Amino acid sequence: MxxxxxxxxxxxxxxxxxxxxxxxxxxxxxxxxxxxxxxxxxxxxxxxxxxxxxxxxxxxxxxxxxxxxxxxxxxxxxxxxMRVEEALQVFDIRVALTGHAAASVAARATPALLAPLERIMRDLTAAERADDAATYYALNLEFHAALFELAANPRAAQLYDGLGKELHLFRRRALLQPENMRQSNAEHAAILQALRDGDVAAARAAGEHHIVGGRARFAASHPSDQSRxxxxxxxxxxxxxxxxxxxx
Amino acid sequence: MxxxxxxxxxxxxxxxxxxxxxxxxxxxxxxxxxxxxxxxxxxxxxxxxxxxxxxxxxxxxxxxxxxxxxxxxxxxxxxxxMRVEEALQVFDIRVALTGHAAASVAARATPALLAPLERIMRDLTAAERADDAATYYALNLEFHAALFELAANPRAAQLYDGLGKELHLFRRRALLQPENMRQSNAEHAAILQALRDGDVAAARAAGEHHIVGGRARFAASHPSDQSRxxxxxxxxxxxxxxxxxxxx
DNA sequence: AGCTTGTCAACTGTCGACAGTTGGCATCAT
DNA sequence: ATGATGCCAACTGTCGACAGTTGACAAGCT
Known part of the structure; x- marks a missing residue:
């Protein structure tokens, strides 16, 4: 040592x-x-x-x-x-950020614009099928980063990142389980589809839902912890x- | 000195x-x-x-x-x-935050819950009528803080605050003009009304619109500044x- | 026994000093 | 004149040292 x-x-x-x-x-x-x-x-x-x-x-x-x-x-x-309560607040902020970004991208989506997301989506699905949690995790990060980049809001991306770091203060259990991976990727697909459709409301809903899902999974796997x-x-x-x- | x-x-x-x-x-x-x-x-x-x-x-x-x-x-x-572009990004984040908070409050609004907001709203209107920009400014801050508090998300409030500070990096011109004050307060009223109605979608829209309005006022009063x-x-x-x- | 008081070691908070770097200015060559 | 070169002052980056505080432990008192 x-x-x-x-x-x-x-x-x-x-x-x-x-x-x-x-x-x-x-x-x-x-x-x-x-x-x-x-x-x-x-x-x-x-x-x-x-x-x-x-x-x-x-x-x-x-x-x-x-x-x-x-x-x-x-x-x-x-x-x-971090108390669970605080983590949930952070999740909420990410919900707002992601929903807004998705809506913003949907408002001016074109196939060319979405190309990077399409690529990541393909890789994501491949990783999911291969049960390659590590790769999936990395690609997931990419997906969100790309979303904010497309929304032309690097500041939001940076913020999202920082919030993610805070969340790491919790042991990341239950994040990389196959079941969650499938669920998560389905949500990614929903976002992308709404984007393709240029459906602002749907995109926002899908974006929010994705994080809300993560939030729920988190909440489920953590006790209320008043004791801490x-x-x-x-x-x-x-x-x-x-x-x-x-x-x- | x-x-x-x-x-x-x-x-x-x-x-x-x-x-x-x-x-x-x-x-x-x-x-x-x-x-x-x-x-x-x-x-x-x-x-x-x-x-x-x-x-x-x-x-x-x-x-x-x-x-x-x-x-x-x-x-x-x-x-x-800060380049204007960055400021606009920050505004966008505030848009997302505020809209989400308003929606969240609307989802479980009760008269009792809204009491603090009602109080601030009254004072806000009084300040507007008196053309008391300084007081209005302070109350405006209160209004937003209260909104996040009602949304049970102090973390978001803190974040909103920090972003506000960043925005102060710009000379705050055009923020306290009577005309803007009236406009701004009408938006406050709209938010509160949607909250009273428990109308989630309307609350979100009103919340977003309020900040978007501020954003627009900001953009209008600032040149594109590529020179900086x-x-x-x-x-x-x-x-x-x-x-x-x-x-x- | 239980509680109070005194002592001690481990750290943090703050300071002053020194070395290295940067940019500006004067000097010198072309 | 114009451009290159060397010198210089002003700071920043980093370090080592000292004082003050905190919490723990032990001894003494009730």
Whole structure:
């Protein structure tokens, strides 16, 4: 566990260390290597990445703004824990975004315009048939990105992306099950069809429905969780406090 | 201009300096005291606020994540300049958010639930009649906040707020003209009526229309601006570079 | 025993300093 | 004159150090 990280940290110096560190930490969080609720030990992080605490602090501040991390004064920063309720709100926002984007694309859809989506749809279906969850997952991301791109709204795409990251704060269970994959892809097909038809209302409905479906699947697989401590409830033991860097 | 800032900086120490500084800088940007495209001189800022550069840097990093600031390595951070096109995208997102929220509220509206909105609506109309733009502006914010609250989606409210801040990167001209005020309030009324009726589709349409109207007013009052330099185009003179702190 | 109080180690918050980079300006050659 | 070249000041990026705070643990009191 000495230094298994061959990250770009050592490589490019065209970006500030802080930005690299931010990217690095974000990766650790999203990949689950640092779990929600867990503390970010600045010193340990700095040592692990081979930089001083300055850049680490700057990075953490950025992450804080973007909602992945919460800071407590004189105590430290913790990976944000999300209550189911909050996650559902985020889903709702994605519903609105996706429905709007779909409607917007439908309003001026042409076969040429839809070409990228058609391509992704084909690949998506192939992945579904092959039960290739990993590929499907990646293509799914592409599908949504393409939708926002067609809607000529990169800002919305970026936002959608960020919200997706927040959602990663939950263990992504039940996301890649074959059954869900089939369901999800049927929804993709519905969106695309509405787009082809240039049917604004249908496109919006299909777009919304797709995310609502995801939301429902999420809600179904998560208990109401009233028990979860708001956020770093007082009871953090020192043992926990020390555990900035888990097994690694 | 020695130390005219009686900001909370000196007062509360229950929050970290960095967060106070971030708030301070954000205020300077949103109030236009630091104009879009202008450079943020860390040293000057630190001196002005009476802290060292550390907290200032952390604050700027946060602002960077939230989109108010862009950083260039080894050169500095600049208040973000927004192209009209980007602003329109942001408007679009607000359209989606507002429409969705209105629809969501309409779906389960009751007189009791709508009470807060009714109250704000009354005040709004009073402000409109009195041509009290400042009050109207504040109440308008309240109206939207209340809408999202009723939609049980504080996350969306927060997001809407943040997007509003980004929009402040544009001089807010044409926002508080009497004519617009009347128009805007008529739209508020339409939303509320649809909510009372529990008409989901109408509520969504009214909600969207309200923002689309704002968007249109914005677009009308802004040239297409292809001329605007992408962002800190190479030509920053040193004179400009030095002008971190303008007149003050 | 249970509760209070004092002590301690681990961190965070903040600062000051140093090195590296950038762009501008003056100088020099063509 | 015009363009290339070298120097210089102003900053940013990064680091190491110090002070203050927090929570835990142990000793002492009721």
């Amino acid at each position: 000495s230094a298994p990280l061959a990250t770009p940290l050592e490589i490019v110096r065209t970006r500030s260390l802080a930005s690299l560190v931010a990217q690095e930490i974000e990766g650790l969080i999203l990949s689950g290597q640092i779990a929600p609720g867990e503390r970010l030990n600045e010193q340990a992080l700095a040592a692990r990445l081979g930089v001083s605490r300055g850049p680490v602090r700057e990075a953490v501040r950025g992450l804080e703004r973007s909602g992945l991390v919460v800071a407590v004064v004189n105590q430290g920063s913790y990976v944000r824990t 401590p708001q956020q770093v409830a007082g009871g953090e033991s020192d043992a926990r406090r020390k555990s900035g860097l888990p097994p690694g | 020695s130390a005219p800032l009686a900001t909370p900086l000196e007062i509360v120490r229950t929050r970290s300096l960095a967060s106070l500084v971030a708030q301070e800088i954000e205020g300077l940007i949103l109030s236009g005291q630091i104009a879009p495209g202008e450079r943020l001189n860390e040293q000057a800022l630190a001196a002005r606020l009476g802290v060292s550069r550390g907290p200032v840097r952390e604050a700027v990093r946060g602002l960077e994540r939230s989109g108010l600031v862009v950083a260039v390595v080894n050169q500095g951070s600049y208040v973000r300049t 330099p992408q962002q800190v185009a190479g030509g920053e003179s040193d004179a400009r570079r030095k002008s971190g702190l303008p007149p003050g």
